[in-house]
Amino acid sequence: AQSVTQLDSHVSVSEGTPVLLRCNYSSSYSPSLFWYVQHPNKGLQLLLKYTSAATLVKGINGFEAEFKKSETSFHLTKPSAHMSDAAEYFCVVSDWGKLIFGQGTELSVKP
Amino acid sequence: EAGVAQSPRYKIIEKRQSVAFWCNPISGHATLYWYQQILGQGPKLLIQFQNNGVVDDSQLPKDRFSAERLKGVDSTLKIQPAKLEDSAVYLCASVPKGGQDTDTQYFGPGTRLTVL
Numbered sequence: 001a002q003s004v005t006q007l008d009s010h011v012s013v014s015e016g017t018p019v020l021l022r023c024n025y026s027s028s029y030s031p032s033l034f035w036y037v038q039h040p041n042k043g044l045q046l047l048l049k050y051t052s053a054a055t056l057v058k059g060i061n062g063f064e065a066e067f068k069k070s071e072t073s074f075h076l077t078k079p080s081a082h083m084s085d086a087a088e089y090f091c092v093v094s095d096w097g098k099l100i101f102g103q104g105t106e107l108s109v110k111p
Numbered sequence: 112e113a114g115v116a117q118s119p120r121y122k123i124i125e126k127r128q129s130v131a132f133w134c135n136p137i138s139g140h141a142t143l144y145w146y147q148q149i150l151g152q153g154p155k156l157l158i159q160f161q162n163n164g165v166v167d168d169s170q171l172p173k174d175r176f177s178a179e180r181l182k183g184v185d186s187t188l189k190i191q192p193a194k195l196e197d198s199a200v201y202l203c204a205s206v207p208k209g210g211q212d213t214d215t216q217y218f219g220p221g222t223r224l225t226v227l
Contacts, residue, residue, distance in 0.1 A: 032214050036218075043115070043218040044204075046216075046217075049214070090153050090154075099144075099156065099204075099216060101153025101154050101155070102153055103152060104152070
């Protein structure tokens with residue numbers, strides 16, 4: 001069965017510093033992986049997705065993620081955090097069209 | 112392009128009452144999903160529709176939850192009777208019919224249900 005594990009439930013960074021949100025996946029075949037963001041009282045928004053093309057995936061708002069098969073990881077990064085990045089982030093794996101979500105990582109950004 | 116619409120945005124009911132949520136997917140999207148997101152957790156799939164047919168309802172608590180998508184467009188999710196543990200955000204998502212984006216789900220803003 002497919003699954004994802006987000007290694008941190010909460011990450012706090014200062015504005016202008018790098019962001020790293022960690023995600024490990026478990027899959028019996030080459031997975032489709034996603035990162036979604038959820039701002040308070042807003043719907044889930046797709047940040048980026050990996051579907052077995054380039055291993056470094058660029059998304060919206062300066063985010064990117066690298067698929068590492070040897071480490072079964074799909075960590076999300078951003079070089080410089082902005083206050084508007086404060087939100088809940090979900091790492092997601094697709095299991096034949098059904099999305100399986102991680103527990104989420106809450107990102108706080110301090111001024 | 113208009114996004115996925117859901118209503119109501121918030122609902123407060125007492126346990127044992129019934130409640131219904133409505134979802135209107137993006138125009139032309141054939142596949143529709145309902146998810147339940149309990150506070151502090153990631154969303155969990157309840158049911159998947161393809162047009163007006165059910166593809167997967169294995170995670171739907173059928174003794175109290177029901178869902179329909181009669182004309183293959185909008186959908187309703189009903190809970191009857193509600194329990195305290197049904198307090199959650201109910202999210203609707205839809206997927207484009209073809210092209211390169213068929214694995215991307217577009218989510219609505221959700222309905223936050225509080226059961227007292």
